[in-house]
Amino acid sequence: MTQEKQKFDLVVIGAGPGGYVAAIRAAQAGKSVALIEKNKLGGTCLNVGCIPTKTLLANTAVLQKVRHAPDFGITTGAISFDYAKMKERKDRVVGDIRKSLGGLIASNKITVIEGHAEFLTPREIKISGEKKQVIQADKTIIATGSEPFDIPAFPCDHKHILNSTSVLELTQLPKSIAVIGGGYIGCEFASLFAELDVKVTIFEALPAIVIAQGKAISDTLTKAFKNKGIEIQCGVKVAGIDKTKNGVSVKLEGGQSSDFDLALISVGRKINTEGLGLNKAGVVTGKRGEIIVNEQMETNAAGIYAIGDVTGKAMLAHVASHQGIVAADHAIGKEGAMHYHAVPAVIFTSPEIATVGLTLEEAKEKGYAATVGQFPFQALGKSLAAQETEGFAQVVIDSKTQAILGAQVVGHEASALIAEMAIAINNELTLECVTETIHAHPTVAEAWLEASLIAAQTPIHFPPRRR
Numbered sequence: 001m002t003q004e005k006q007k008f009d010l011v012v013i014g015a016g017p018g019g020y021v022a023a024i025r026a027a028q029a030g031k032s033v034a035l036i037e038k039n040k041l042g043g044t045c046l047n048v049g050c051i052p053t054k055t056l057l058a059n060t061a062v063l064q065k066v067r068h069a070p071d072f073g074i075t076t077g078a079i080s081f082d083y084a085k086m087k088e089r090k091d092r093v094v095g096d097i098r099k100s101l102g103g104l105i106a107s108n109k110i111t112v113i114e115g116h117a118e119f120l121t122p123r124e125i126k127i128s129g130e131k132k133q134v135i136q137a138d139k140t141i142i143a144t145g146s147e148p149f150d151i152p153a154f155p156c157d158h159k160h161i162l163n164s165t166s167v168l169e170l171t172q173l174p175k176s177i178a179v180i181g182g183g184y185i186g187c188e189f190a191s192l193f194a195e196l197d198v199k200v201t202i203f204e205a206l207p208a209i210v211i212a213q214g215k216a217i218s219d220t221l222t223k224a225f226k227n228k229g230i231e232i233q234c235g236v237k238v239a240g241i242d243k244t245k246n247g248v249s250v251k252l253e254g255g256q257s258s259d260f261d262l263a264l265i266s267v268g269r270k271i272n273t274e275g276l277g278l279n280k281a282g283v284v285t286g287k288r289g290e291i292i293v294n295e296q297m298e299t300n301a302a303g304i305y306a307i308g309d310v311t312g313k314a315m316l317a318h319v320a321s322h323q324g325i326v327a328a329d330h331a332i333g334k335e336g337a338m339h340y341h342a343v344p345a346v347i348f349t350s351p352e353i354a355t356v357g358l359t360l361e362e363a364k365e366k367g368y369a370a371t372v373g374q375f376p377f378q379a380l381g382k383s384l385a386a387q388e389t390e391g392f393a394q395v396v397i398d399s400k401t402q403a404i405l406g407a408q409v410v411g412h413e414a415s416a417l418i419a420e421m422a423i424a425i426n427n428e429l430t431l432e433c434v435t436e437t438i439h440a441h442p443t444v445a446e447a448w449l450e451a452s453l454i455a456a457q458t459p460i461h462f463p464p465r466r467r
Contacts, residue, residue, distance in 0.1 A: 008034045010331055011125055011137035013117045013276070016043020018308035018320030019143030020105060025328035027108040034135060035110050036117045036127060041101050044145055044309075045317040047094060048165045053188060055090040056168075057348050060195035064350065071387060083196065084171045119277035122301055126277075139303045139331045142283075142291060143324065144276065146269040146309035151180075154241035154265075160248050161241055161263045164189070173198055174261030178250045180238055182209030184347040186266035187221065191349040194228045201231040201258065203238050203250065210347060213408065214359030216374070220391055220410045224351055271310050288312055295337040297327035305331060314343050342426035346415045351390045354418035357406030357425045360396050369399045373455025375447050377411045379462060382442040388412030393447035395421070395431070397455050402431040413444050420448055431456050 012023045015037035023035045040047050059081075069076045105112060115129020119140075126134050148163035150156055158166035164185050177193055179186045182204030194200045202209060202225075208218040209225075209232060225232060237253045247261040271289045278285060282301040284292050290312025297305045305327040308320035322338065329336045347353040363370035374394035377383040391411025397404055407421035424434060434452040439445050453459050 005124070005134050005136045006034075007136040007138070008032045008111070009138050010034075010141065010328070011036065011117075011135065011139075012141045012143060013125070014043060014143035014145055014308070014310075015041045015105075015112070016143060016145050016308060016320065017045045017317040018145075018324040019043065019141065020101065020324075021321040022141050022143065022307060022324030022328040023105065023110050024108050025325050026332055027110050029328075029332045031332060033108075033110045034113055034137075035105065036113045036115065036125070038114070038116045038129070040098060041105070041112070042094075042098050043143075044147075046097055046101070048168055050317055051097060052090045052094055052168050053164075053192070054348055055093045056086060057188070057192055057350075059086045059089065060192055061350070064195060068387065081196070083173050087169075087171055090168070116275060118275060119281035119283075122281045122304060137303075140281075140305070141297075141324070141327050141331070142276070142299075142304065142306040142310055143308045143320070144272040144310050145320075146271050146315060148265070149268045149270045151265060151267065153239070154263075156265055157243075160243055161265065163265050167264050174247070175199060176201075176247075176260045176262075178203060178241075178248070178258070178260040178263040179266060180241075180250075180263060181266040181268070182206070182232070182234065183212075183266065183268070184210060184345075186264070187225075187347060187349050189264055189266065190225065190230055191228075194225070194230050195350060199229070199231075201233065201260070203236055203252070204232070204234045205237050207235055209234065210353065213345075213347070213353060213355050214361055216360070216372075216392075216394065217353055217355070217408050217410050221349060221351070221353060224349075224390060228350075269309065269315060271312060273310060286312065295326075295339070296330040297323050297338060298330065303331075314340055314345070316343065316345060319343055342422050344418045344422040346418065348415065351411045352414035353408075353410045354414040355406070355408045356418055356422045357404070358396055359406055359408065363396050363398075363405045368405060370396055370405060371399045371455065372396050373451040373453070375450040375454055375462060377444070377447065380442075380444065380447055380450070382444050382446070383412060385442065386412065393417065393451045395434075395448070395451050395455050397431055402456075404429060404431060404434070407448075409447070411444075417444060417447070420445065 009031035010026045011034045012019045013036045023033045027033045115127040118126045156163045176199040179190045179202045182202045190200045239253045240251045242249045248263045249257050251257045284300045291306035293306050307323035307327050309315045326336045326338045344356040372394045376392045378389040383389050393409040396406035404424050439449040
């Protein structure tokens with residue numbers, strides 16, 4: 001007698017920040033939900049991405065404060081650190097959050113199934129794990145994420161040539177490291193290692209690091225990195241990485257070579273769709289392997305959705321989570337749509353970087369009569385009190401309509417500051433909405449008020465522009 005297949009209203013493939021949020025949203029609406037995960041709950045973000053890296057960076061932030069304690073009249077003895085214990089703390093934080101996440105999922109009565117999922121038909125999914133089974137799905141959300149991109153010419157061996165996953169397993173610091181790629185991932189690790197007294201060199205093929213964040217941000221971070229002793233080589237292409245007796249040798253296309261203890265490859269991420277059986281489900285993908293979706297996160301196949309990195313949209317955990325809500329809502333009959341004009345992005349370097357909306361360059365390319373108001377933290381009372389004066393906050397506006405088009409901030413607490421501008425842009429607020437809002441004093445959030453006043457050509461705590 002054939003065993004009847006277990007059937008669910010919704011099956012979510014992948015338990016990262018998009019998948020588990022979608023599962024909870026649907027379960028809250030009373031739907032029967034299965035959540036399939038082949039690795040660990042929380043996906044890349046929790047296990048080998050956002051949380052572990054920010055935990056390690058929090059360690060270095062404390063170290064930085066202790067090193068500057070004498071500036072605040074505090075006397076300390078000899079300062080040392082133990083990277084193995086820093087890693088232990090990172091692992092503990094990740095484990096604690098993963099345990100809490102498991103409890104949260106269980107409290108919503110979601111069925112968690114461990115194993116690899118593969119479509120047999122648009123409504124049948126085979127799961128290969130300790131227990132092989134086939135389940136039926138009325139609707140499915142694909143949330144299988146992405147993984148570090150490997151370069152065939154010098155693939156990661158995870159011993160001498162690392163990627164953003166394997167570098168997190170180091171228990172002993174190298175004396176020197178080559179970071180291949182000057183995007184947000186490469187720069188975060190460069191910042192981490194430099195604070196821990198590792199000699200860091202960044203190799204970037206583009207003309208500047210974090211170039212997507214705009215020239216002002218890129219220039220500021222470049223200066224900050226050089227002040228920390230980080231060497232930056234832009235406009236160069238790495239031809240190969242050879243293993244040596246003492247580490248690796250990085251060779252450039254021009255013939256130059258440099259020796260390092262380790263190399264870190266951080267040149268982007270590739271989409272995870274391998275082995276999903278998308279052809280059997282009738283799901284169409286794009287040139288990069290991304291699953292094509294509409295504003296409701298629907299694929300071309302009825303009843304099948306995709307969210308997160310696998311869609312090739314903004315590869316950010318918070319975007320995946322919001323996509324998960326949009327997809328789950330649509331799957332249960334609610335209206336909603338995904339928009340990307342007000343997505344905040346943060347780079348957790350030292351100093352921090354946060355952006356939302358358009359850069360000045362992007363706004364001008366789109367035909368806006370764009371201008372900026374930029375306020376330096378060295379002119380802000382709270383920043384001076386905290387001795388965190390590096391960087392600035394700036395707003396990008398349409399000078400004709402006073403609409404806020406974008407905002408960028410580099411400096412202390414940038415990651416927390418960006419939310420105000422995300423709300424402003426998402427709600428189509430004008431410059432006046434910010435200038436007429438009372439900001440608490442003394443706070444770093446006042447930087448947005450001051451930058452907006454400068455953009456409006458009515459600065460209070462900054463000299464007026466010469467006309």
